[in-house]
Amino acid sequence: MAPPNIEIDPAVLATAADRTVVITGAAGGIGAATAALANENGANVVIADLPSARAAAEKLIATLAHPDKAIFVPADILHWGDMTNLFKKAVAHFGRVDVVVANAGIMETKPVLDLEAVDDNGDLLESREAFGVIDVNIKGTLNTIRLGLHTMRHNEAGGSILLVASTSGYFGGTGVAAYITSKHGVIGLLRSCQAAAKQNGVRLNAVAPFFTPTHITANFADAWAAAGLEGNTADDVARVVLQQALNPAMSGSCVLACGSMRRELEGPRAAFVEQWMGSDVTKLMGEAGKLFAKLGGYPLPKARQ
Secondary structure, three states: OOOOOOOOOHHHHHOOOOOOOEEEEOOOHHHHHHHHHHHHHEEEEEEOHHHHHHHHHHHHHHHOHHHHEEEEEEEOOOHHHHHHHHHHHHHHHHOOOOOEEEEOOOOOOOOOOOOEOOOOOOOEEOOOHHHHHHHHHHHHHHHHHHHHHHOOOOOOOOEEEEEEEOHHHHHOOOOHHHHHHHHHHHHHHHHHHHHHHHOOOOEEEEEEEOOOOOOOOOOHHHOOOOOOOOOOOOHHHHHHHHHHHHHOOOOOEEHHHHHHHHEEEEHHHHOOHHHHHOHHHHHHHHHHHHHHHHHOOOOOOOOOO
């Protein structure tokens, strides 16, 4: 029996009106679709992307329902100064930030585990591209979370951060090592940042899209369609992203988005722990959790001298 499907509620999307939404990686793909949907529902949108994406961002703004309620701010999510400037400009232009969508992400273009990638001496080459993927998808997302919390923590109505993860954050069978590792890291951020988010009045959720036609999937999009497999459009995912970000009942959740199939993943995972690990381990972990709560969090080690 399939778990309940999550339906898109237009009334929730409509609450975007007059809120300010900051979206990284927003000049194309899922980010652009989310910006368009939020703006269509009356939101102010801050489109953040690399400086090289300016033309695409300006073209997007020109097509929006309310182009006067949108700005482009160039920002590299790995550059702290850029990201600080992004949030300052959003507040300066629209008065505050209400929603942050950490959407920016990349995938490697060459197999990370290619053992034939050697130099002239036959020594295996370092996979610098893989390190770049991990940096953008994990470090860049962490930068976005930290600045989102810092900017929204004094909002009277709180705030919301939405991470665009992937089904690759839960599964790893495709072997795309850097991307899969990084998206598991995004799910780790979803879980590990919950306490800080709640302390600062911010809801932190995620969406895990399955196959969605974007630049990342362009090389097999036709084969996917020919196989008759269900997938998403960027607009499909955008509706899930915006609903997750705006729904006040959602906190600590991650919704798998696959066309008409939309399932919450974190609740069932937590409910399955005892069956997965056994009652003895589950009990021990529960008691450990109580201890850390009593101590005010995990006691961090001292820096080595």
